Each structure stands twice: as structure tokens, then as C-alpha cells.
Amino acid sequence: MGLKRINTIDELYHLSSDLKGLLDIKKGKATVSRNIEISVCGGTGCHASQSEKIKEELIKYAKLYKVDDKVKISITGCFGFCEKGPIVKISPDHTFYIKIRPCDAERIIKEHVVEGKVIEDFLYTNPLNNQKIFSQDQIPFYQKQHRVALRNCGLINPEMIQEYIANRGFLALGKVLSSYSPSKVIEEVKKSGLRGRGGGGFNTGLKWEFASKYQSEKKYVICNADEGDPGAFMDRSILEGDPFSVIEAMIIAGYAIGADEGNVYIRAEYPLAIERLSLAIAQTRELGLLGKNILGTGFNFDIFIKYGAGAFVCGEETALISSIKGNRGEPHVKPPFPAEAGLYQKPTIVNNVETLANVPVIFLDGAEEFAKIGTEKSKGTKVFALAGKINNVGLVEVPMGITLREIIYDIGGGIKDHHEFKAAQTGGPSGGCITKEHLDIPIDFDNLSSIGSMMGSGGLIIMDDRNCMVDIAKFYLEFTVEESCGKCTPCRIGNKRLLEILTKITEGKATMEDLARLEELSNIIKDTSLCGLGQSAPNPVLSTLHYFYDEYLAHIKNHYCPAHVCKALAKYQIDTSKCIGCSKCARSCPVEAIEKTDIPAKNPKLFVYRIKEEKCIKCGTCASSCPMKAITL
Amino acid sequence: MENNKEKFDELSAYIDSLHATGHELIAVLHRAQHIFGYLPREVQEFVAEKLSIPVSKVYGVVTFYSFFTMEKKGKYVINVCLGTACFVRGADQIMKAFEERLGIHNGETTPDGKFTLSSLRCVGACGLAPVVQVNGKTYGNATIDTVDQILKEYEGD
Numbered sequence: 001m002g003l004k005r006i007n008t009i010d011e012l013y014h015l016s017s018d019l020k021g022l023l024d025i026k027k028g029k030a031t032v033s034r035n036i037e038i039s040v041c042g043g044t045g046c047h048a049s050q051s052e053k054i055k056e057e058l059i060k061y062a063k064l065y066k067v068d069d070k071v072k073i074s075i076t077g078c079f080g081f082c083e084k085g086p087i088v089k090i091s092p093d094h095t096f097y098i099k100i101r102p103c104d105a106e107r108i109i110k111e112h113v114v115e116g117k118v119i120e121d122f123l124y125t126n127p128l129n130n131q132k133i134f135s136q137d138q139i140p141f142y143q144k145q146h147r148v149a150l151r152n153c154g155l156i157n158p159e160m161i162q163e164y165i166a167n168r169g170f171l172a173l174g175k176v177l178s179s180y181s182p183s184k185v186i187e188e189v190k191k192s193g194l195r196g197r198g199g200g201g202f203n204t205g206l207k208w209e210f211a212s213k214y215q216s217e218k219k220y221v222i223c224n225a226d227e228g229d230p231g232a233f234m235d236r237s238i239l240e241g242d243p244f245s246v247i248e249a250m251i252i253a254g255y256a257i258g259a260d261e262g263n264v265y266i267r268a269e270y271p272l273a274i275e276r277l278s279l280a281i282a283q284t285r286e287l288g289l290l291g292k293n294i295l296g297t298g299f300n301f302d303i304f305i306k307y308g309a310g311a312f313v314c315g316e317e318t319a320l321i322s323s324i325k326g327n328r329g330e331p332h333v334k335p336p337f338p339a340e341a342g343l344y345q346k347p348t349i350v351n352n353v354e355t356l357a358n359v360p361v362i363f364l365d366g367a368e369e370f371a372k373i374g375t376e377k378s379k380g381t382k383v384f385a386l387a388g389k390i391n392n393v394g395l396v397e398v399p400m401g402i403t404l405r406e407i408i409y410d411i412g413g414g415i416k417d418h419h420e421f422k423a424a425q426t427g428g429p430s431g432g433c434i435t436k437e438h439l440d441i442p443i444d445f446d447n448l449s450s451i452g453s454m455m456g457s458g459g460l461i462i463m464d465d466r467n468c469m470v471d472i473a474k475f476y477l478e479f480t481v482e483e484s485c486g487k488c489t490p491c492r493i494g495n496k497r498l499l500e501i502l503t504k505i506t507e508g509k510a511t512m513e514d515l516a517r518l519e520e521l522s523n524i525i526k527d528t529s530l531c532g533l534g535q536s537a538p539n540p541v542l543s544t545l546h547y548f549y550d551e552y553l554a555h556i557k558n559h560y561c562p563a564h565v566c567k568a569l570a571k572y573q574i575d576t577s578k579c580i581g582c583s584k585c586a587r588s589c590p591v592e593a594i595e596k597t598d599i600p601a602k603n604p605k606l607f608v609y610r611i612k613e614e615k616c617i618k619c620g621t622c623a624s625s626c627p628m629k630a631i632t633l
Numbered sequence: 634m635e636n637n638k639e640k641f642d643e644l645s646a647y648i649d650s651l652h653a654t655g656h657e658l659i660a661v662l663h664r665a666q667h668i669f670g671y672l673p674r675e676v677q678e679f680v681a682e683k684l685s686i687p688v689s690k691v692y693g694v695v696t697f698y699s700f701f702t703m704e705k706k707g708k709y710v711i712n713v714c715l716g717t718a719c720f721v722r723g724a725d726q727i728m729k730a731f732e733e734r735l736g737i738h739n740g741e742t743t744p745d746g747k748f749t750l751s752s753l754r755c756v757g758a759c760g761l762a763p764v765v766q767v768n769g770k771t772y773g774n775a776t777i778d779t780v781d782q783i784l785k786e787y788e789g790d
Contacts, residue, residue: 045758049761230754230755231717231718231755306659307660309701310700311697311698311699325656326660327694328694328697329697387718387760389721393759461717472721475717
């Protein structure tokens with residue numbers, strides 16, 4: 001796109017001030033011009049709902065109505081409000097349109113742009129008072145959020161480095177290269193209190209310090225973008241919405257530890273993130289901020305993309321390194337830690353995407369400012385992928401120390417279909433659940449571990465009374481068994497045995513001895529597995545055992561699943577007071593398990609029906625055929 | 634496989650273009666799967682030969698990663714997301730419905746080579762859960778009716 005290389009720090013500052021006005025309209029500042037910018041969400045969810053097509057249609061109609069010279073239409077990163085996607089935001093007035101379809105494009109151009117009218121049908125309705133909400137910042141979903149890592153998502157066009165620069169992009173790098181020594185960079189990161197957002201929660205500055213202490217002519221910075229938690233998509237959203245901040249942070253990290261090469265290890269299943277990241281790296285290189293002699297300081301650094309191929313265990317740093325080398329992604333025993341002998345046996349740091357996205361802010365605003373957000377030992381914010389039985393599914397970034405109650409009810413808009421909250425699972429297959437009694441605990445790394453859960457990478461799955469906790473534990477174990485690399489015995493065989501016991505429980509075939517064995521084996525696997533995957537795999541079991549022991553007992557002793565999820569324990573019954581004797585169920589039953597009784601129905605000529613339990617195969621056909629909804633579990 | 638000379642030539646050229654470091658196996662397999670659509674034995678042997686490494690190592694890597702497949706995929710690959718968000722909203726029922734209607738299990742291909750049924754973990758569209766993808770096209774808020782609609786949409790082809 002014809003980017004002119006910048007050779008000095010002064011040139012960077014000049015470019016930055018030249019581009020400063022670029023985002024004025026999107027930020028709502030412009031009053032002089034009457035220009036309008038339309039941002040269409042290009043996040044994964046909206047992308048899947050044809051947001052690209054919406055953009056094309058908008059461009060088409062802008063031409064048709066001859067307003068294409070005053071409207072700029074572009075794709076941006078994730079707005080986070082995935083439940084209401086696709087999102088279309090119009091600036092400078094910040095009108096926030098939800099659930100837009102390609103066929104709505106004409107109305108947006110004609111009514112909003114040409115006639116200057118706000119289209120009420122497309123606005124968000126506040127479910128509390130049924131009032132239409134005009135702009136993004138008034139929507140309750142956004143009011144308790146604090147965007148640091150996602151600061152550019154939904155603002156900049158992720159395919160244009162100029163827009164990143166316009167929002168203070170690369171100024172942190174300029175500051176670091178012009179006035180910080182590597183050790184001062186590390187001091188600053190330590191002072192900020194930033195901890196790894198990938199799950200471990202290790203102090204980032206400390207990690208950098210370890211790697212900087214080892215002498216070596218070659219060192220590596222690795223960005224771990226192998227997001228494997230099924231139900232977490234924040235890293236992907238950052239790479240898709242703001243790849244530049246990750247690049248800038250990697251350069252700063254390289255300078256701090258003395259590395260000249262960075263690798264982004266990313267899942268091949270993330271094609272859009274790969275495309276945007278590749279483009280961003282190319283643009284950064286063209287500008288001279290990657291490569292040799294960056295900004296004339298003599299510092300060299302370049303970034304390469306390495307593809308993962310779908311293995312959860314590769315989120316573990318030693319397994320990841322093994323995978324980059326082209327091998328099976330099997331972890332090895334630590335020490336030596338990667339900081340001493342990592343990629344190709346050289347000192348290496350591995351940081352997660354979200355962690356890196358925070359780094360430039362530490363230098364832009366200062367470590368003290370950054371540390372003002374959050375709790376005593378967990379600084380800054382955390383991005384959660386809020387999903388499950390919640391009204392507002394989406395990506396939310398909240399300050400550490402917020403309570404689960406605020407996330408679920410204020411931001412998330414409460415439980416779907418007015419059901420009752422039962423538990424929230426954090427940390428995915430490695431984590432545990434948070435129950436009703438802990439709704440008001442301030443969320444941070446240490447509080448979550450103290451109640452048997454963990455921060456994890458940021459999946460936050462909400463469950464209600466329709467979810468069976470034994471079934472959920474089984475779901476996670478199935479995942480772990482599938483993803484275990486097989487290197488160490490406790491994980492490879494132990495988890496399989498755990499899954500077998502859980503399956504027995506959900507089928508009503510387990511005994512109390514099995515339950516005791518389940519707990520014992522869980523603890524053995526935790527204590528003896530080689531890597532984080534195995535050590536944390538039994539967590540969902542232990543956590544549900546601890547908080548939902550009654551549910552386990554109900555399955556074992558009463559052969560009853562309180563949430564009516566476990567099919568093998570289901571018993572279909574016909575409510576004789578509702579049955580009208582129409583015989584539809586009996587006719588639809590594939591195994592002739594329904595028979596007529598001699599109890600008369602409302603119409604005395606007809607008789608109510610009953611299900612012969614010994615014959616029933618629990619297929620549920622009768623329940624869906626009943627016009628009176630008289631057949632239930 | 635004999636008719637695939639062009640494909641093997643393309644793979645060969647790609648391998649030759651790489652700066653040999655001894656660490657390029659996964660990158661090569663990505664390219665090979667892109668070219669052939671899957672990684673049958675012949676392709677694995679070819680890769681081993683070209684990179685001068687044992688076939689067992691290639692096989693070990695291919696079977697380790699879920700992205701690599703040794704089976705030829707059907708014309709339409711139906712992916713049911715079994716990530717947690719989709720699971721708690723009933724994705725397992727969607728999978729079961731596909732299995733029943735197609736008469737195959739998760740991971741298998743119909744005998745006529747038309748449909749492959751498989752699962753993936755979180756496509757990042759949790760707002761649309763449960764999600765089904767067919768050759769990359771996404772169907773959100775899937776129900777049993779969606780299953781029938783999808784099959785109808787592609788069966789005509």
C-alpha cells in the first residue's frame with residue numbers, strides 16, 4: 001500500500017501526529033466535516049453472519065445514493081456484543097445498530113445517511129424498561145467494562161496500520177527504544193504487576209527477567225496463540241481485531257530480553273486471524289518497525305508465523321516449543337525452563353496473546369497507572385468469553401476484582417429464559433466451577449484458586465438448572481482424554497479410567513465405591529502427571545464433586561438425574577390428569593411401549609395411556625408427539 | 634495416486650524451496666494436506682523420503698494433530714461445534730441428529746462420498762451457539778430442524 005519506511009524515532013513521532021486525526025470521526029470528535037464512518041464488525045461471530053456481505057451492500061448503496069464520497073465504510077474487530085451481532089456502528093454520533101442483515105444496508109444508507117434519521121428498529125432495546133438505546137456507551141453490557149487489551153477492537157480497521165498508529169500505536173515502542181534500557185523495560189513490566197493471561201498467571205516481568213539473565217547470541221520471543229480451551233475466543237478476537245498491539249509488544253519483549261526473533265504459534269483453524277496477522281506483520285515490516293536496525297537504533301527484530309495443527313496440549317509452553325520444531329507436541333519436564341533452554345535450546349519467553357496486548361499500555365500510560373486497575377495481587381483487566389445460558393453472549397473485558405454477579409447480571413443481562421443460575425465454569429477443561437455462594441467474591445487469580453477454580457485463559461461458561469454437573473464433568477473429561485498426548489501414564493490412562501467411572505455414573509450403573517475411587521484417582525492424576533494438562537485435568541471432577549456432591553449421589557443412589565439430562569436415567573411418564581386419550585403417543589412409539597389403561601380420560605369414551613418402563617427406549621418421540629404436553633421426564 | 638504426478642511435483646517444489654533446517658515437517662504436512670486434501674500413506678512416504686526422516690516420524694506427527702487427516706473427506710464436510718458454549722446449548726443433540734440421518738458416526742464419510750461428519754472445538758461464534766459449519770459456511774442457533782434443512786440444501790447437489 002506504499003508505506004514509506006520510517007528510519008528514526010522522530011520520523012515515527014511525525015507520522016503519529018500526522019495520522020492523529022484519522023480516527024476523529026470514529027472517536028466522535030469530528031464536528032467540522034459532515035463525514036460519516038460506518039464500522040461493520042468483522043469478528044468471528046459477525047463474520048459468520050455475513051458481515052462481509054453487509055459491508056459490500058453498504059458500499060453498493062452508498063454509491064447508488066451518491067453519498068460514497070462522504071461515507072467511509074470499513075470492517076473493524078470484535079465489538080464483543082456477539083449475541084446481538086452483526087453489529088454496525090455509525091460515527092461520529094456512535095449510533096449502535098444490532099442484528100443487521102445484508103438486506104438492511106439500503107435502509108441504513110437511505111434513512112440514516114441520506115435523510116439523517118436514526119432507524120429505531122435497529123437499535124438495542126433495554127430489556128429492563130423496553131427503551132431503545134441509541135449509543136454504545138449507554139448499553140448496560142458496556143457500562144461495567146474496561147477495555148485495555150481490547151482497546152482497539154471495534155475501533156481500528158485491523159488491516160490498516162495507519163489507524164493503529166493514529167490511536168497511539170507504536171508510541172510505546174518509540175518510547176522504549178529511545179529512553180529505556182532493557183533492564184528498565186523489565187522493571188516497568190514488573191512494576192505494573194502484569195500476570196500471564198493464558199492461564200498460569202505467572203508474573204510477566206519476572207519471566208522476562210529470567211530470560212534476560214541468560215547469556216546467548218540467540219534468544220526467542222514466542223507468542224502463544226494456540227487457544228485451545230473449547231469456549232474461549234479472546235486471543236483470536238485480539239489477533240483479528242488488533243494484531244498490531246501484539247506485534248508491538250513482541251518487539252518490546254525482544255528488546256527487553258535481547259532476542260532478535262519472534263514466533264507466533266497460531267492454530268491453523270484460525271484462518272481469518274492468520275490472514276490479518278500476516279498482513280499486519282507485512283505492513284509493520286514495510287514501515288521498518290520489523291527487520292534490521294529498527295528506527296535507526298541498531299536493534300534487529302523480526303516475527304514469523306508458525307502453524308499449530310490442533311492439539312490442546314500445545315498450549316503448554318514446552319509442548320508448544322516441541323511443535324514449532326516440527327515434532328509431536330509432547331511436553332517435557334521443567335526445569336530447564338524455556339527461559340534457560342527453550343526453542344532450539346536457546347533462552348525463550350512464551351507469552352499469551354492477551355498478555356502481550358496489555359504491554360504497550362504499560363508504557364503509554366505508565367506502570368503506576370496500569371496498576372491502578374484491579375486488585376492487590378492481580379493488576380489490570382481480564383477478557384472473558386462469556387457464553388452458555390446467558391442472555392448477552394460475547395467478549396467482555398472487566399477490571400480484576402469485579403464479582404461474578406456483576407458479570408452475569410449487569411453485563412450478561414442475566415440467565416437465559418429466566419432460569420436459575422447454577423454454576424459458572426472458568427478455566428475450561430483445566431478449571432473448576434463457581435457456585436451461587438461465590439457470586440460476590442471479587443474475581444482475581446488468587447481468589448479463584450482458593451475456591452477450587454482458576455482464572456484460566458478466559459472461557460466463562462454459565463450453566464443453569466437445566467445443566468447436569470456430572471454430565472459437564474464428563475464433557476470436559478472426554479475432551480481431556482481426546483487431547484492427552486499420551487506421554488505420561490497418569491494422564492493417558494488415569495483420565496480414561498475417570499471418564500469410565502463418570503460414564504457409569506451418568507448411566508446409573510455406579511456404586512458408592514466408584515465415587516470414592518473417582519476422588520482418589522483424581523488426586524493421583526493431579527499429583528503425578530507430567531504437565532499442566534494432566535495436572536489440571538481432574539479439576540472439573542473435583543470441583544463438581546465438592547460443590548454438587550448431591551447430584552452425584554442422586555445419580556448413584558436414586559438413579560435420578562436432577563437436571564433431566566442423562567438420557568439413560570430418564571423415565572418418561574404420562575400425566576394422567578393431562579392425557580386426553582388421543583393415542584398419538586402410542587401410535588408414534590417405535591417399540592410399542594405405550595399401552596391403553598382402563599382409566600377414563602376427560603372424554604369418557606377414551607382412556608388414558610401409560611408407558612411400559614421395561615420396554616421404553618427413551619427416544620422421546622412420544623413426548624414430542626403429545627398435543628397436551630402430558631409426557632415429561 | 635499415480636495420476637497425481639502434478640500434485641507430487643508441486644509438493645516437491647515446495648519442499649525444495651524451504652530453507653532446510655530439519656524442523657519443517659509440520660509446515661510441509663500443512664502444504665501437503667492443502668494440495669491433496671488429505672495425507673494418505675503414499676504422501677507420508679514421499680514426505681519422509683524428501684526430508685530424509687523415517688516414515689514413522691511423519692506418521693507420528695500426522696496422527697498426533699487433529700487437523701491432519703489420513704482419510705479422504707467427503708464433498709461436504711459437516712462440522713458440528715462441540716465447544717463448551719455449544720455443548721451447554723445442546724450441540725450433542727445436533728450431532729446425534731446428523732449421525733442418525735446420515736447413518737454414519739462422527740469422523741466418518743458417507744459411502745457415496747458426499748458428506749463427512751466431524752466435530753470441532755469452538756469456532757469463536759459462541760453468540761450463535763450451537764453452531765454447525767458446512768465447508769466453512771456457518772449455520773447458527775442450530776436445531777433439529779436446521780439439521781434437516783442443511784441436509785436438504787446439500788442433498789440436491
